[in-house]
């Protein structure tokens with residue numbers, strides 16, 4: 001079963017214009033734990049005392065999910081994490097030439113010796129260590145292998161492969177991760193960004209290639225276009241990859257509502273898994289199919305995610321939908337007698353861009369009976 005490290009409280013909060021307060025962080029952590037996240041990245045102790053206090057409060061919740069902090073691979077960042085009493089750390093270093101230039105003046109040796117010292121210190125303190133390899137997707141695989149080799153030799157526990165600027169494709173991800181997995185050095189975690197809308201696909205492709213862990217954020221919140229989404233990845237793992245993952249619909253709905261509210265964002269009505277219109281079948285052919293078999297046009301039951309199934313009376317409705325609504329209202333009509341209503345329904349809905357309600361349908365139906 002794939003391991004989920006959710007970073008809503010770190011990369012999620014790095015989304016521009018987002019700032020969680022302590023109560024919101026606690027509610028998010030609790031809800032993520034209840035929804036089955038295996039590990040939570042809960043913040044950046046180097047940000048200062050307020051962030052550290054929040055991290056201590058999150059640790060004190062005693063949740064089942066392991067808690068991790070994000071750190072630059074520096075002693076000062078590590079010390080700040082140690083003061084919080086966290087059991088696991090992500091120690092981040094850039095691995096692409098462009099970011100090694102920006103952060104270490106191009107000096108790879110200095111960067112590697114700094115990483116070595118910080119990993120050793122973290123392991124001496126008994127911490128679980130993940131190496132965060134920033135910008136892996138723009139780095140040479142041979143250099144990544146060198147970093148993994150170093151981490152393995154020093155006792156690091158995991159390697160986070162980061163598509164920091166979201167430029168991977170599923171095929172390129174698969175090839176890179178397959179090559180790194182074959183080295184048999186460290187378990188790999190996928191950290192993918194959604195700049196081209198491929199964060200979920202790339203994360204899953206990495207898992208296909210042998211990565212064991214995936215970074216997610218609720219509603220895909222994160223830097224720029226965000227990260228792989230917690231709800232989409234967990235449902236895909238369950239339904240498409242056969243993960244034995246229990247997903248509680250109400251808990252998931254509540255988690256999403258908490259994060260959306262705290263982040264000040266609205267959820268698109270067609271957002272995968274949780275959009276409010278996902279189970280509304282307007283097209284006549286789909287609605288007809290769904291009325292005959294509730295699996296006809298849905299990949300999983302609406303109930304599983306607390307969704308509401310509906311058959312709105314709209315521009316694309318057929319007589320099956322019209323008959324369904326009339327029947328609900330106690331009116332029995334012949335399907336063949338309802339065809340004449342469709343042009344009028346289309347005209348009304350197109351001109352005002354709003355579907356018909358039941359009373360309007362009855363009124364139209366009565367008029368058609370009189371004419």
Ligand SMILES: CC(=O)SCCNC(=O)CCNC(=O)[C@H](O)C(C)(C)COP(=O)(O)OP(=O)(O)OC[C@H]1O[C@@H](n2cnc3c(N)ncnc32)[C@H](O)[C@@H]1OP(=O)(O)O
Pocket residue numbers: 011014044046047048071072073074092093094102103104134164223
């Ligand atoms: C891809 C990612 O998501 S990485 C995570 C990014 N997240 C954040 O930046 C959110 C939290 N950040 C902050 O609150 C602040 O940036 C702090 C507290 C971490 C640092 O603040 P400041 O000390 O004022 O530095 P500032 O943000 O201006 O610049 C970052 C510094 O970190 C250095 N740095 C960046 N990454 C690394 C790294 N992996 N290892 C070592 N040093 C690094 C930069 O080179 C720069 O150093 P400089 O000040 O000597 O030029």
Ligand SMILES: O=C(O)CCC(=O)C(=O)O
Pocket residue numbers: 011090091092093131132133134135160162163164165191193
């Ligand atoms: O360094 C890490 O662990 C993650 C950094 C990150 O958020 C990214 O590369 O997008």
